[in-house]
Amino acid sequence: MYNVDGTFHVTDNTCLHRGGPLGDGFLEGPLITCPRHGWQYDVPTGHNLGNRALRVKTYPVLVEDGKVRIRI
Numbered sequence: 001m002y003n004v005d006g007t008f009h010v011t012d013n014t015c016l017h018r019g020g021p022l023g024d025g026f027l028e029g030p031l032i033t034c035p036r037h038g039w040q041y042d043v044p045t046g047h048n049l050g051n052r053a054l055r056v057k058t059y060p061v062l063v064e065d066g067k068v069r070i071r072i
């Protein structure tokens with residue numbers, strides 16, 4: 001789960017390159033950088049920056065009554 005300027009986003013945790021843990025990566029604005037080899041993904045859409053045909057799965061997030069709910 002990522003917090004981008006106060007908005008929560010959720011993606012699969014597995015990088016499409018060699019399975020790196022995206023949740024251990026580096027978030028800058030809406031971009032998550034995989035800690036293994038540096039592939040980058042746009043968190044809101046899941047698109048890979050180097051190849052827009054690749055996309056990690058994203059999940060809808062709803063914040064309600066102070067609780068964060070994820071539809072999976």
Ligand code: FES
Pocket residue numbers: 015016017018019020034035036037038039
């Ligand atoms: S495993 Fe993520 S960039 Fe290689």
